Amino acid sequence: MALVLEMDGIVQVFPLRGIPRVKPGDDLLELLTRSLEESGIALQDSDVVVITQKVVSKAEGRIVKIEDVRPRKKARLLAEELGKDPRTVQVILQESKRIVRKGHGVLIMETRHGFVCANAGIDQSNVEEGYLTLLPEDPDRSARRIRRKLEAATGKRLAVVITDTFGRPWRDGQIDVAIGCSGLAPLEDLVGTTDPYGHTLRVTQPAIVDEIASASELVMRKHSLTPAAVVRGLSYKRSDAGVRSIIRERRTDLFK
């Protein structure tokens, strides 16, 4: 361990370790509290607690036993077309509003929340054999519940972000993005302000909630059983608008 100076403006991302395999009904507050203690982190005002979707989904019981799923005709046809398991496709369809794109063995879906992602966010990694995890029903609500409990337990003003790993068009690889948040405004709105050269910024709205998600992934690698992180040193506007508020309306989206 080495000592470093905490400078004005520095942002730090701490991994939260020691969170065990989560099961339906597990108390996330208890798991987070114990992990914070073990990691030697005392939460401070304005800290952002970031949690991966998988942990939240499992605690909320959003898992499906694959052998219990009865695929319908649409799912069976689609599964055959794409070389996928028909039961998995059945669950993907149930969790979605529509198919955005299909091909190359991939189903890009618009989920019932309005997220556009592969397989409606359903997958088999980091869960017991034979099960699928679904996204939380309302990730903003999940974030709000966790934030309120953490705030009550610590007496600090906090924000909570729930993340998932999404691919994106035009670039290989995935990044973590926010699917739910509470306690911070997802966008920093700079529209109408001026840059140092005097130009009025017309469209600048940094999506800090997604940048926080990506920053956290840098300490939460897939293998290390590190499904949570704390981001410290950010200034942000307090809000409960949620990630829901930055889903682009279909009529103004050129890629819907």
Place this chain on the structure above:
Amino acid sequence: MALVLEMDGIVQVFPLRGIPRVKPGDDLLELLTRSLEESGIALQDSDVVVITQKVVSKAEGRIVKIEDVRPRKKARLLAEELGKDPRTVQVILQESKRIVRKGHGVLIMETRHGFVCANAGIDQSNVEEGYLTLLPEDPDRSARRIRRKLEAATGKRLAVVITDTFGRPWRDGQIDVAIGCSGLAPLEDLVGTTDPYGHTLRVTQPAIVDEIASASELVMRKHSLTPAAVVRGLSYKRSDAGVRSIIRERRTDLFK
């Protein structure tokens, strides 16, 4: 100032302040070195130095005086259709391979590098009145040059990432992404490895170069004349593949 413990696994993002308005021909090494000194940061092995495109473009002379541009017919028609300045549209077309989408006053272009972004990355913010900045001609090469100079000056093994601010489909707001890099592999390749439950990960390739870009934006806000940052505490694979290597091939992209 407060003292904090540097824990194993923590990632820190330091803003680099005190970089003045950059002009064509300015020596970025000199500006970065002075800023590092003023910010009290001594570079360490594995540090990632992140620089915004605007600064690199200006130092490389990638700016255009708007009144010198003669718009052709295609640019004039497109400008009228979208309510844009015909000279700006002329420059956008010159820097692009093709129009990906247009509408709502927006031109989504595929740049000559293969990036898909609004206006081919050309804009008027943070530059003198009457000028446009273009993206660097070869941002990976720009990153490589800066990395080599910084490594020679410090004796440390470093990585350099050049970032820009891109919008994205389906979500409001923008995030910073990498447009050039040197010294680190842009993707961490987990394909074929297993998760803690024993599943083989089939598609997981975290785009750490883009997550580094987004993490850095959290300390480089648009107004603060902070066009650079240092990210410390990451482990990554050394590589000179560049951002170029993660541009998805058109035939495998469902959104081209």
